[in-house]
Amino acid sequence: MLSQEKINRINxxxxxxxxxxLTKKEEKEQQILRQEYIKVFRNSFKNQLHSVTVVDENGNDVTPDALKASKENKNNKGMH
Incomplete structure (x- = not known):
């Protein structure tokens, strides 16, 4: 999670x-902070997706294969 101080500075x-x-120095700072914010946002979003399971009306797991593979890949990385 990005610190409140960094979010305030972005704003x-x-x-x-x-x-x-902005000065050139401030533009560079803004760019770096935005990149950091986007990285944190994407990681958070991926973590949310990894907690999702899609179930059809019959109770069958119909989670897309790409999401299942991503979850499995994440789980395998955590074991090493």
Missing amino acids: ELSKRAKTTG
């Missing part, structure tokens, strides 16, 4: 970019 830079503009 501050975004607001300033829309109003007064």
Whole structure:
């Protein structure tokens, strides 16, 4: 999870970019913070998906094979 301090800084830079503009150094900082935010978001989203099981109306597990493989791959990595 991204710290509240970093989220606040992202918001501050975004607001300033829309109003007064950013220096080159601030633009670089904004880019780095956004990349970090996206990485954290994607990891969180993947973890949520790994907890999903799709079940049809008959109670059969119809979870897509790609998701099953991703879950299995994650589980195998955690064992090493």
